[in-house]
């Protein structure tokens with residue numbers, strides 16, 4: 369599965385967001401360091417296509433695909449030097465695939481801000497700088513090791529050394545790894561360095577109910593993100609926490625009253641999905657209709673491997689119907705009659721929404 373880490377300064381609304389995402393009951397209290405353990409929750413990916421498939425197939429159950437969110441607490445100025453929960457935090461964040469960086473864009477005298485002022489630019493800078501410093505330290509260690517090998521004339525080590533030195537320069541200029549211009553081959557190399565700042569990142573601007581428009585804090589976050597080529601998802605976490613308590617019907621009414629098309633949380637989950645270059649394919653049988661997550665560009669055997677590694681190893685063929693065809697021709701037999709049922713081999717690149725049945729040897 370894919371993991372998205374939620375980071376941000378204390379009291380910006382991380383736990384509120386996390387709780388709404390998972391509907392888990394974790395205290396969101398008005399104190400820095402309140403969430404000490406890294407909390408993780410598996411969140412269903414909303415997908416209206418599942419309802420349409422269900423209506424046609426009438427399965428015993430329907431299962432959405434998921435994304436894991438991890439609430440990573442304890443990041444403050446000096447974390448990379450071990451302040452606060454420094455090192456523990458950094459270890460947790462290294463294990464994630466993407467980062468959701470929550471920035472406080474709401475004013476509230478009753479909620480203490482760690483730096484005693486609402487200043488999104490400064491907040492973002494504090495967090496990003498800690499992450500950059502952590503990467504800098506890690507890269508310097510790796511450079512020491514590589515240097516020894518490079519001295520003996522090893523070509524790979526020399527290349528690595530040069531790359532590490534470029535990264536160090538970039539970090540020392542205060543930039544995250546993701547903004548360094550590198551070739552595809554170099555990016556592959558960089559992956560092995562296990563950095564934090566090359567993870568795809570989105571900014572979650574936590575605004576008040578009336579803070580979606582004419583909000584200078586939100587504008588600030590947008591400007592920062594634009595420079596980095598990052599996404600911004602404006603959301604009112606407090607409102608989302610309330611929405612998360614409602615059942616589906618109440619939720620729809622509530623959203624309609626607010627003039628919102630979907631819950632902000634759904635936008636967060638979707639943004640995470642896009643950030644990671646993910647797509648969905650479906651399996652649709654009478655027992656179960658189910659959505660699965662694969663990387664864009666995954667082959668049929670790789671997609672099969674998401675269900676079970678044996679499916680990938682023993683892959684023979686994939687029976688495929690495009691989602692649109694499946695709906696238009698009212699299911700498998702209709703699609704077959706219309707000539708929209710295909711048998712694909714191991715080189716087939718799975719498309720978003722494909723309805724797939726795998727044939728495999730065990």
Ligand code: GDP
Nearest residue numbers: 378379380381382383384396397479575605606
């Ligand atoms: P964390 O330390 O980043 O996890 O922050 P919390 O989620 O614990 O939130 C800190 C405080 O801010 C809590 O009292 C929340 O109720 C409050 N809070 C969170 N989001 C919002 C928001 O969008 N608007 C307002 N007014 N308060 C919020």
